[in-house]
Amino acid sequence: MATSDKANLVPPAVSRDGFIFNGQFCVDVDGHLHKREDPATLYVLLNAVPPTTKDGKTARKPANSDREAHFYAAQLLHYGLPFLKTRDPAKKKLLTAFGGVNGRTLNVPTHILTLEAEMGKEYRDLEAKLAKKEAAAFNKKRKAEAAGMNTENTAEPAKKGKTSTPAPVKAAAQPKPAAAPKASAPTKASAPAKPPPAPKAAAIETPASPVKASGPSKTTSKIRSKAQMQRDISILPEDVARKLLNKLLEKVPEAKDIMAEELTKWEINTLKANVAAASGQASSSHLNTRTAVTPAAKAKEPKASTKAPKTKKVPKAENVEETVGNLGSMHTKKWCGPYTVRAPALAEHWDSASGPLTLDLYPSSTGVHIWGHFDFGVISGIIRSGSAAPSAFNVRIPFQWRGREDGESVMTFGDCNKGFLTFTAEGKITATMSGELCGDFTFSGQFRQAPKKSDSEAREAVKAWKSEWRNINWANYEVENKSRWGGWGGEEREEKPFESDTTVGYDASDDDEDDYF
Numbered sequence: 001m002a003t004s005d006k007a008n009l010v011p012p013a014v015s016r017d018g019f020i021f022n023g024q025f026c027v028d029v030d031g032h033l034h035k036r037e038d039p040a041t042l043y044v045l046l047n048a049v050p051p052t053t054k055d056g057k058t059a060r061k062p063a064n065s066d067r068e069a070h071f072y073a074a075q076l077l078h079y080g081l082p083f084l085k086t087r088d089p090a091k092k093k094l095l096t097a098f099g100g101v102n103g104r105t106l107n108v109p110t111h112i113l114t115l116e117a118e119m120g121k122e123y124r125d126l127e128a129k130l131a132k133k134e135a136a137a138f139n140k141k142r143k144a145e146a147a148g149m150n151t152e153n154t155a156e157p158a159k160k161g162k163t164s165t166p167a168p169v170k171a172a173a174q175p176k177p178a179a180a181p182k183a184s185a186p187t188k189a190s191a192p193a194k195p196p197p198a199p200k201a202a203a204i205e206t207p208a209s210p211v212k213a214s215g216p217s218k219t220t221s222k223i224r225s226k227a228q229m230q231r232d233i234s235i236l237p238e239d240v241a242r243k244l245l246n247k248l249l250e251k252v253p254e255a256k257d258i259m260a261e262e263l264t265k266w267e268i269n270t271l272k273a274n275v276a277a278a279s280g281q282a283s284s285s286h287l288n289t290r291t292a293v294t295p296a297a298k299a300k301e302p303k304a305s306t307k308a309p310k311t312k313k314v315p316k317a318e319n320v321e322e323t324v325g326n327l328g329s330m331h332t333k334k335w336c337g338p339y340t341v342r343a344p345a346l347a348e349h350w351d352s353a354s355g356p357l358t359l360d361l362y363p364s365s366t367g368v369h370i371w372g373h374f375d376f377g378v379i380s381g382i383i384r385s386g387s388a389a390p391s392a393f394n395v396r397i398p399f400q401w402r403g404r405e406d407g408e409s410v411m412t413f414g415d416c417n418k419g420f421l422t423f424t425a426e427g428k429i430t431a432t433m434s435g436e437l438c439g440d441f442t443f444s445g446q447f448r449q450a451p452k453k454s455d456s457e458a459r460e461a462v463k464a465w466k467s468e469w470r471n472i473n474w475a476n477y478e479v480e481n482k483s484r485w486g487g488w489g490g491e492e493r494e495e496k497p498f499e500s501d502t503t504v505g506y507d508a509s510d511d512d513e514d515d516y517f
Helices: 002-008 039-046 069-078 087-097 110-164 166-172 179-183 198-205 209-222 226-234 238-251 254-291 295-299 301-311 317-326 344-349 455-471 474-484
Strands: 014-016 019-021 025-029 032-035 337-342 357-363 370-375 379-385 396-405 418-424 428-435 439-447
Touching (some): 014 110, 019 110, 039 087
Antiparallel strands (some): 019 025, 337 439, 370 379, 379 396
16 A cells, blocks of 8 residues: 555656656657766767777777667757767767867757756646645545544443433433434533533543543644644754754755755854854944043943944955954864765765775965865865865855776766865864765764874975876876777876966966866
8 A cells, every 4th residue: 555655656757849857857769768968978988999909909899888879869869969869870979069168068958958947847846746635635544544533432431421320411402312322412522511520430431541542642643734843843852853854855855955045044144143243342342442541432432332333344245254254263273184084875885985084175375275185985086175265164165076986096077076065163074075976975074183284295285186186187087098998098198277276366266177177
């Protein structure tokens, strides 16, 4: 029964213009459903070079070394290109569609993105309606069961009450003696208040009483109004509330965007509160200093206090972080250095990620970016923040990362390798991270005082990390890929940054590797 109920919650796929949405945006080619592949992965597949023998001839391709023809045919439709069912022509058409500065950009037409959004909304609306219908049916069933249980429990005491005290029943319903058992009036509204308390005692002594008491508690634990839910949530312990939010985030995809929006609001409000409190202290200190100068100033103290709000400057929303930073709420020494990290989601799938993991974070020489080196067992590499370190705790910092997977040391990089890092109080960090190899996961870390690098060692480390970052690129990926199959792909080369973030007087928005993504 549970299996069939669960199956009813899955809405039918939405089909339109050759596309299908069944939770994912797909194309059906000869019965094969394919979602859109990202340009980075697709480019690698299209440029894969078969291995060569010692004589320089092309060796036989290993089994499953390339995707099927229907996969490439589906990608043509995903990117708005003419449909071709043969593999080689389809691959050629896709490859020639790449453009951009580096020749590795493949854009999805606007009308397809719009169609995907519309179909996704339609599918989620159907899903919500089915879930609502299922919940209503469940509640109706539970209410019926509860009503049946209450009828059973109240019927038996009513009969016993009648046999023990026949006189009150006859007096209450003399014209129609048979009506009293049907209506169960003594049980419903406690009408027989005039008779002596003996019937009540008999009702309490009946064995059905415990069942009656347990029935309603079971029902109310399943059926709750919105007001009841809000009241119960308000008194939840902190650890239980966190577990509930994590479960909601895992089970309800729509909750991810809502939570992200609310977290951002909370961060901004926290910063504003810190600024307001600090500004209030500064204003109070300033007034005390002025009134302590002369007795005349003391006499005019009320006037000074009324004029003070006019001179008090409230920072704009975009300058909140900078203002808090000027108050020195988070110094560099409080966050730069080594961290001991744990990533439970990685540890569940890879043994190499089960032990204590490492992360080192240091600012660039100008402080415009945070650079870091991480070793998470299954992956290792370099982190580069999209902004400077914040001036206050609990602010999310976006970052990108490039690295290598464990084992064959294959490079991994691109738009999907990104995340958010947050410094919290007491030397802790929390982060979300995503990439092609590991998907989405979270990790947390604890700051370690030692071994911490000196200023000169930190500068050298950041310099080395930048070099490693720039050597993880498309050109070197292809060189290594050909070498892995026994061929020679040419010499490796390091990317040249457009503007180094060690140079003074540049715009942070045009820093280093931004144009390589």
